Amino acid sequence: MTTELTATDASATIPGPATPYQGDIARYWNAEARPVNLRLGDVDGLYHHHYGIGAVDHASLGTPEDSEYEKKLITELHRLESAQAEVLLDHLGPITAADTLVDAGCGRGGSSVMAHQRFGCKVEGVTLSSTQAEFGNRRARELGIDSHVRAQVCNMLDTPFEKGSIAASWNNESSMYVDLDDLMAEHSRFLKVGGRYVTITGCWNPKYGQPSKWVSQINAHFECNIHSRREYLKAMADNRLVPQAVIDLTPDTLPYWELRATSSLVTGIEEAFIESYKDGSFQYVLIAADRV
Numbered sequence: 652m653t654t655e656l657t658a659t660d661a662s663a664t665i666p667g668p669a670t671p672y673q674g675d676i677a678r679y680w681n682a683e684a685r686p687v688n689l690r691l692g693d694v695d696g697l698y699h700h701h702y703g704i705g706a707v708d709h710a711s712l713g714t715p716e717d718s719e720y721e722k723k724l725i726t727e728l729h730r731l732e733s734a735q736a737e738v739l740l741d742h743l744g745p746i747t748a749a750d751t752l753v754d755a756g757c758g759r760g761g762s763s764v765m766a767h768q769r770f771g772c773k774v775e776g777v778t779l780s781s782t783q784a785e786f787g788n789r790r791a792r793e794l795g796i797d798s799h800v801r802a803q804v805c806n807m808l809d810t811p812f813e814k815g816s817i818a819a820s821w822n823n824e825s826s827m828y829v830d831l832d833d834l835m836a837e838h839s840r841f842l843k844v845g846g847r848y849v850t851i852t853g854c855w856n857p858k859y860g861q862p863s864k865w866v867s868q869i870n871a872h873f874e875c876n877i878h879s880r881r882e883y884l885k886a887m888a889d890n891r892l893v894p895q896a897v898i899d900l901t902p903d904t905l906p907y908w909e910l911r912a913t914s915s916l917v918t919g920i921e922e923a924f925i926e927s928y929k930d931g932s933f934q935y936v937l938i939a940a941d942r943v
């Protein structure tokens with residue numbers, strides 16, 4: 652038997668941004684309306700702000716001369732982005748309909764909807780952007796799942812979730828906006844002992860030495876601060892989060908980028924991702940950790 656999200660929770664007072672930087676990030680995402688995100692989301696109503704993984708299905712694309720090629724390419728990029736979210740959900744462990752999950756830095760809510768559709772559980776999303784939260788809540792109402800999927804404007808470092816109340820939580824490409832020690836401390840606080848934390852993220856590779864020029868370019872493009880793989884593992888270890896899986900998804904995400912670079916929806920950041928993945932300075936990783 653599941654309990655529904657209550658109206659009282661949803662009407663909590665929204666504090667302003669905790670820092671001037673968070674105000675910048677809220678403004679950034681409030682203003683964001685890139686076709687590479689909205690046109691992909693329009694394919695099936697799942698709106699993502701993360702990248703794709705898996706092999707490109709070239710047979711489904713046909714040839715560039717085909718009048719439907721652009722539409723097929725958008726559908727294929729979107730399929731790869733949803734495949735990425737499926738892999739994240741695969742690592743959450745056994746979730747029941749009675750559980751509540753937290754989508755930290757939830758964007759427009761695509762991953763939250765997918766989690767509810769897979770597990771029947773409640774999903775609480777938090778984002779700094781009121782535009783994104785309204786968008787996600789509108790989609791949840793349209794789908795008739797707003798009793799179970801909700802987005803709030805809230806700092807993921809200071810959430811209203813009760814200590815030990817959450818079965819699993821994740822950051823899907825949202826951890827490069829915060830201090831990792833503060834972030835892992837907050838997940839560790841609200842997760843149940845035995846609960847699961849998963850992140851999919853881009854991180855710089857300590858084997859390369861320091862962040863490469865490509866990593867610096869990605870930081871400037873998104874106003875974010877990409878961490879190293881070492882920083883993730885240290886912040887988890889310091890906060891009772893013990894990695895159960897560390898998966899290098901870099902080879903799996905390159906086909907997405909190479910396909911995206913050929914599309915009309917390019918944003919100019921494609922070269923930085925492709926070159927940094929190829930020179931080994933940057934990695935796309937999934938880390939799943941047990942709250943012990």
Ligand SMILES: C[S@@+](CC[C@H](N)C(=O)[O-])C[C@H]1O[C@@H](n2cnc3c(N)ncnc32)[C@H](O)[C@@H]1O
Pocket residue numbers: 673676677680698699700701755756757758759760761762777778779780783805806807808822823824825828829
């Ligand atoms: C690249 S988007 C990822 C969105 C989503 N996870 C997805 O996969 O579609 C980054 C998200 O992180 C959120 N974010 C950044 N810093 C945050 C913070 N301190 N608290 C809450 N959300 C934050 C942004 O508002 C944005 O929704």
Ligand SMILES: CC(C)=CCC/C(C)=C/COP(=O)(O)OP(=O)(O)O
Pocket residue numbers: 685687688699700701702824825827852853869873875877918920
């Ligand atoms: C892996 C790294 C370093 C990610 C940085 C965070 C980020 C902006 C993710 C994608 O968002 P988006 O889907 O809005 O971006 P785009 O418009 O490029 O598709």
Ligand SMILES: [Mg+2]
Pocket residue numbers: 687688699700701702
């Ligand atoms: Mg995108």
